[in-house]
Amino acid sequence: MSVEYIDAWRKDDPRLEADARRIWSEPGVLPEGKGTETRMKELALVAYEDGQLAGLTTLDVRVFPYVRQKFAFIRGFILPAFRMKAAGRDIMLETHKMIETWALKNPGEKLAGLAAIIQVPGVGDHPVGRSTGMVLVGYTDRNEQVRIAWFDHFRVPLNLPTLAPENLTGEK
């Protein structure tokens, strides 16, 4: 078994986008009201196992108000045939590496780290992810865990007094 991860982040690659559409066209994959084209702009990584489409991740960049910095919120989808092989964890780790490298090369974007909202019940009893290193830093209104991992290279600006959370943009 060989798994290949293709970087799709801001590439506008027609082949990768076509494969992403195949996944998102499955019933129940995208939340109601969420358009494929909106999500396409967030496409991060596409995974192929032995040449077959296996899954993808997306990244939604927005300010995390608690820490007043921009994070890339990751979502992943693995096709049923490829689940139960740690595929979800592996694609997340690969996405982490990819976006951290991208952030380092694009300091103007001021991306501070990777974030995730844990929507799977029963996941997240360790406050620091064993394999992902993602740290529990809060909860959503629906009691879902919010986890973040700061990028090693990121330095917190110390001149934040005027940057109150209510003044931040990009918050959803």
Next chain:
Amino acid sequence: MAVTFVTAWKKNDPKLEADVIALWRGMNVLPKGESTDKRVKQIAILAYDDDRLAGISSLEVQAIPQLRQKFAFVRELIHPDYRKNLIARTLVKHTREMIEAYALAHPEEAIAGLAAVFQTPHLGKRAIGLESGMGLIGYTDKHEQIRAGWFEHFMVPANLTPPSEFPELDIVE
């Protein structure tokens, strides 16, 4: 200079407490209205240069509503003669090791980790402290960084206390 670190947490040791109160008075650092007797029960690790007290760490256990768990908030005081000697870093490292072992031995106290409020403006460029392992999780109303580091053994309970049942974070300067 050979600095030794002495555990004072929950020891109620009159000699250690007297040393601490003498340093607080000498540096005039106890906030007005704050009870010395109460604060001295929070001392955690003391750094001695021979017989001279060079630094103090103290701990106050408080809930962080955002994390829905109790954390031990660390404060440090270093005598001005020792501020260039990296004692503060070593002191926080020893404090973390001590309170983590204490929390593991006292699961009924449900202390989830170590936390701090950075009141020194130049601190906190690294999002995760190298010695303390504490990461930035938020800011106080005064724009001071709030940092927290989870203990390795701590597991998030399945039934969480709602945030409304936690008191507001009470930051003591």
